[in-house]
Amino acid sequence: MTLQMTKTQKLLRFLANNTVPILFLIICAFGIPLSGYSANYLVSEILVRIVRNSFLIISLLIPILAGMGLNFGMTLGAMAGQIGLIFITDWGIVGIPGMLLAMIISTPISILLGWWCGKILNMARGREMVTSYIIGFFMNGIYQLIVLYGMGVVIPVRSNSLLLPRGYGIRNTVNLIGIRKSLDNLLTIRVFGISIPLVSFLVIAMLCLFILWFKKTKLGQDMRSVGQDMEVARAAGIRVEHTRIISIIISTVFAGYGMILYLQNIGTLNTYNSHMQIGMFSVAALLVGGATVAKANIRNVFLGVILFHLMFIVSPMAGKNLIGQAQLGEYFRVFVSYGVITISLVLYEVRKKRDQAQVGLALASEQEAGA
Amino acid sequence: MKLIVNKRFWVRSAAIIVILAFSVFLFFIGRQHTILVDNKSITINETEFQPLQLVEVQINKQPPLELAARDRDKYEATGQKHTVTIMYTDKTWEEHVIVRTFKVPLMQDMLIISIPALVGNPDSEQSVWLENYELPTYAMTAQPAEEHVVTDDFAGLI
Amino acid sequence: MIVNELTSSVKGFIKSFGLPRVIIGLFLLLLFVTAPFVGVNVGTSLSDTLNRFGMNAVMVLAMVPMIHSGCGLNFGLPLGIIAGLLGATISLQVNIPGPMSFVLAILFATPFAVVLGWGYGQLLNRVKGGEMMIATYVGFSSVAFMCIMWLLLPFSNPTMVWGYSGRGLRTTISTEGYYLHVLNDFLSIRLTSHLVIPTGMILFFAVLAFIIWAFLHTKTGTAMTAVGSNPVFARASGINVDRVRTLSVIMSTWLGAMGILVYQQSFGFIQLYMGPFYMALPAVSAILIGGASVNKASILNVIVGTFLFQGIVTMTPSVMNSMIHTDMSEVIRIVVSNGMILYALTRKTEAVR
Numbered sequence: 001m002t003l004q005m006t007k008t009q010k011l012l013r014f015l016a017n018n019t020v021p022i023l024f025l026i027i028c029a030f031g032i033p034l035s036g037y038s039a040n041y042l043v044s045e046i047l048v049r050i051v052r053n054s055f056l057i058i059s060l061l062i063p064i065l066a067g068m069g070l071n072f073g074m075t076l077g078a079m080a081g082q083i084g085l086i087f088i089t090d091w092g093i094v095g096i097p098g099m100l101l102a103m104i105i106s107t108p109i110s111i112l113l114g115w116w117c118g119k120i121l122n123m124a125r126g127r128e129m130v131t132s133y134i135i136g137f138f139m140n141g142i143y144q145l146i147v148l149y150g151m152g153v154v155i156p157v158r159s160n161s162l163l164l165p166r167g168y169g170i171r172n173t174v175n176l177i178g179i180r181k182s183l184d185n186l187l188t189i190r191v192f193g194i195s196i197p198l199v200s201f202l203v204i205a206m207l208c209l210f211i212l213w214f215k216k217t218k219l220g221q222d223m224r225s226v227g228q229d230m231e232v233a234r235a236a237g238i239r240v241e242h243t244r245i246i247s248i249i250i251s252t253v254f255a256g257y258g259m260i261l262y263l264q265n266i267g268t269l270n271t272y273n274s275h276m277q278i279g280m281f282s283v284a285a286l287l288v289g290g291a292t293v294a295k296a297n298i299r300n301v302f303l304g305v306i307l308f309h310l311m312f313i314v315s316p317m318a319g320k321n322l323i324g325q326a327q328l329g330e331y332f333r334v335f336v337s338y339g340v341i342t343i344s345l346v347l348y349e350v351r352k353k354r355d356q357a358q359v360g361l362a363l364a365s366e367q368e369a370g371a
Numbered sequence: 372m373k374l375i376v377n378k379r380f381w382v383r384s385a386a387i388i389v390i391l392a393f394s395v396f397l398f399f400i401g402r403q404h405t406i407l408v409d410n411k412s413i414t415i416n417e418t419e420f421q422p423l424q425l426v427e428v429q430i431n432k433q434p435p436l437e438l439a440a441r442d443r444d445k446y447e448a449t450g451q452k453h454t455v456t457i458m459y460t461d462k463t464w465e466e467h468v469i470v471r472t473f474k475v476p477l478m479q480d481m482l483i484i485s486i487p488a489l490v491g492n493p494d495s496e497q498s499v500w501l502e503n504y505e506l507p508t509y510a511m512t513a514q515p516a517e518e519h520v521v522t523d524d525f526a527g528l529i
Numbered sequence: 530m531i532v533n534e535l536t537s538s539v540k541g542f543i544k545s546f547g548l549p550r551v552i553i554g555l556f557l558l559l560l561f562v563t564a565p566f567v568g569v570n571v572g573t574s575l576s577d578t579l580n581r582f583g584m585n586a587v588m589v590l591a592m593v594p595m596i597h598s599g600c601g602l603n604f605g606l607p608l609g610i611i612a613g614l615l616g617a618t619i620s621l622q623v624n625i626p627g628p629m630s631f632v633l634a635i636l637f638a639t640p641f642a643v644v645l646g647w648g649y650g651q652l653l654n655r656v657k658g659g660e661m662m663i664a665t666y667v668g669f670s671s672v673a674f675m676c677i678m679w680l681l682l683p684f685s686n687p688t689m690v691w692g693y694s695g696r697g698l699r700t701t702i703s704t705e706g707y708y709l710h711v712l713n714d715f716l717s718i719r720l721t722s723h724l725v726i727p728t729g730m731i732l733f734f735a736v737l738a739f740i741i742w743a744f745l746h747t748k749t750g751t752a753m754t755a756v757g758s759n760p761v762f763a764r765a766s767g768i769n770v771d772r773v774r775t776l777s778v779i780m781s782t783w784l785g786a787m788g789i790l791v792y793q794q795s796f797g798f799i800q801l802y803m804g805p806f807y808m809a810l811p812a813v814s815a816i817l818i819g820g821a822s823v824n825k826a827s828i829l830n831v832i833v834g835t836f837l838f839q840g841i842v843t844m845t846p847s848v849m850n851s852m853i854h855t856d857m858s859e860v861i862r863i864v865v866s867n868g869m870i871l872y873a874l875t876r877k878t879e880a881v882r
Contacts, residue, residue: 097401141863
């Protein structure tokens with residue numbers, strides 16, 4: 001006995017399932033005219049943001065596939081990428097070779113951190129998201145231990161310009177002038193006065209293709225079954241713990257590469273702060289695109305980047321024109337960023353309960369019909 | 372984890388070796404050096420070479436620099452092998468062009484080419500006119516002391 | 530034979546207490562022992578530790594009701610802190626200087642705490658199972674929201690608002706002239722020239738702790754514990770699980786408000802805007818260091834945990850600075866507190882939903 005839904009029910013269902021993106025569309029629809037930015041400016045800014053952030057956000061897709069929720073532990077990958085960049089800046093390697101070398105250096109570090117993170121998440125079954133969140137903070141402490149106290153003392157650093165005046169520890173900001181925009185500037189075309197970095201888009205497109213291909217492989221299918229039901233997967237002979245750890249490792253490695261791409265676009269490394277913010281922004285952007293804790297695809301990534309960063313760009317100006325204080329707009333966008341994560345998490349839990357209740361009701365009615 | 376030596380093991384080891392070799396290759400082609408070109412008088416083996424009045428220097432294919440007497444300028448060059456092209460007009464109003472290639476040691480950050488020495492001995496080996504250069508330490512103390520902010524979450528909202 | 534018994538009893542002790550806690554306890558002991566040898570005055574250190582203990586203990590106490598009722602670790606403590614901040618700012622706006630302002634702050638904070646706690650509790654009731662993550666983000670969102678509010682709300686007391694525009698609150702507001710050290714100096718005992726015991730503050734904490742302890746032994750309190758340990762059984766016994774959980778959240782929020790007021794009177798400043806953002810983490814890790822788990826906590830955990838945590842936070846900078854002339858305290862604090870939370874999150878618990 002299937003329930004036929006009327007048009008209005010279908011519309012309501014659509015609205016309910018896509019609350020967050022629609023909410024964001026409304027905010028942007030208000031904010032863009034208020035801010036007074038030209039369409040040209042906004043389009044070029046959004047393109048830059050897409051190039052910068054997509055890789056990082058795509059790295060979040062695989063843990064969601066494997067049922068690990070939102071991987072706040074991508075911070076660990078970001079740290080690995082940053083360490084790679086510190087080394088190549090120290091050694092004076094520039095351009096594409098520098099970027100590639102940073103990626104190669106970051107990979108074993110990411111694998112190690114991802115493996116450790118996956119092991120801990122396996123020990124905290126049912127609480128993966130909070131645990132990955134705290135792991136990010138914990139590793140921040142270890143990262144500081146290495147970068148603020150170890151570099152220059154235990155780890156040899158050649159160039160003095162990288163170190164703090166006291167002689168050890170990396171400085172607050174590291175100038176990545178050597179690799180700045182090296183990937184972006186490889187091949188650009190100008191369309192309507194907006195320059196589009198083709199190679200970067202190509203790299204992102206290749207990553208999307210990789211994700212699509214990966215979902216069809218045996219490992220990808222294993223992860224999906226683990227994500228849907230761990231016990232069923234275990235009964236089917238899948239090594240559940242091993243698969244979960246692999247999903248975190250892949251995510252961390254990609255987060256490392258994504259961080260390097262992000263930083264080569266910006267050109268400056270904020271040694272002690274970049275990696276902490278990036279986790280929150282990537283998660284928020286993914287959720288804005290309509291992803292949930294249990295389901296996310298490439299569409300969500302790009303929709304999310306566009307909507308989230310549009311809101312981000314127009315808020316300060318909109319706040320200034322609306323109330324007279326740009327500071328208000330900045331606080332507003334912080335509030336919205338956190339608020340959207342809160343709403344998404346709440347909706348996910350509520351919907352999960354509702355689905356479980358419906359399954360229970362369906363089961364009960366079947367039993368009654370059978371009896 | 373036991374170490375099982377089978378085909379998989381060899382393939383993986385080969386892959387790792389390839390990546391390592393590739394990394395070393397990247398290191399070589401990506402290493403950037405700062406090359407100073409110097410037009411000051413210089414004394415080698417008790418022979419003094421005078422600076423030239425006006426000389427044009429070019430490293431690889433980068434835009435050429437003009438140096439007057441006692442001038443010094445710098446280039447950033449990536450890689451190990453480079454070409455230096457010098458064009459100058461001497462007292463007899465003749466134009467001379469000297470082209471030399473040279474190799475830079477891998478781990479050296481800065482080097483200095485002495486133009487007078489090169490012009491004086493156009494065919495000598497590179498150690499005559501090319502030297503390693505260390506930045507004098509007084510240049511380092513000009514950095515301001517800074518406090519790092521540890522948990523400033525929104526310092527650089529991007 | 531005796532050696533065997535000794536090692537097995539030591540092992541048993543370590544197992545029940547938890548290896549990280551033993552390590553932390555020994556580390557703190559080590560710091561105190563080395564202090565006099567590196568020129569750090571033990572009296573001052575003890576005094577500082579006691580001071581910080583008093584400052585933070587109430588906020589750690591706020592963790593207890595929610596852990597008892599099964600809502601997990603209260604990462605949403607910033608919500609209670611905001612209620613306290615609202616009470617403090619309104620009390621300063623009313624502008625009655627002296628100790629009375631502290632009483633007023635408590636009076637003003639309470640209705641905010643109850644209302645916010647009630648709403649927060651309703652939300653948590655609908656998301657059973659994912660409370661901790663949502664609590665974290667509710668806390669963050671509310672701090673960010675209040676940032677907007679602090680700019681817009683019509684405060685006018687000159688000590689509070691920005692000088693130029695006269696609108697919008699400053700980031701930090703001094704409590705001097707109002708309730709600075711109101712509790713600290715109340716009945717404080719001066720043992721030596723270096724060692725001062727802030728009796729008033731500790732008494733305040735003791736009173737609150739006693740109230741909570743007594744509450745947990747009342748009928749409602751035992752219902753709360755039942756809901757936390759076995760919600761199905763509690764519902765079968767006729768307890769309204771949702772109501773009890775909401776009550777625990779309200780209590781926790783109110784204690785958070787009280788906690789920030791105690792903290793402010795000792796610290797000397799009201800910290801607005803992004804100040805309360807990360808304040809849940811030290812409280813959470815303190816109670817975990819004291820022996821609590823995600824669904825079991827006692828007042829003893831609060832006392833022991835706060836003392837150990839604040840002891841480390843106080844002693845590490847001074848001792849380490851004198852020893853190796855490096856200030857690693859921030860990093861050690863991050864590693865210790867987050868490591869402790871990680872340890873607690875990865876324990877196998879009895880009531881896993």
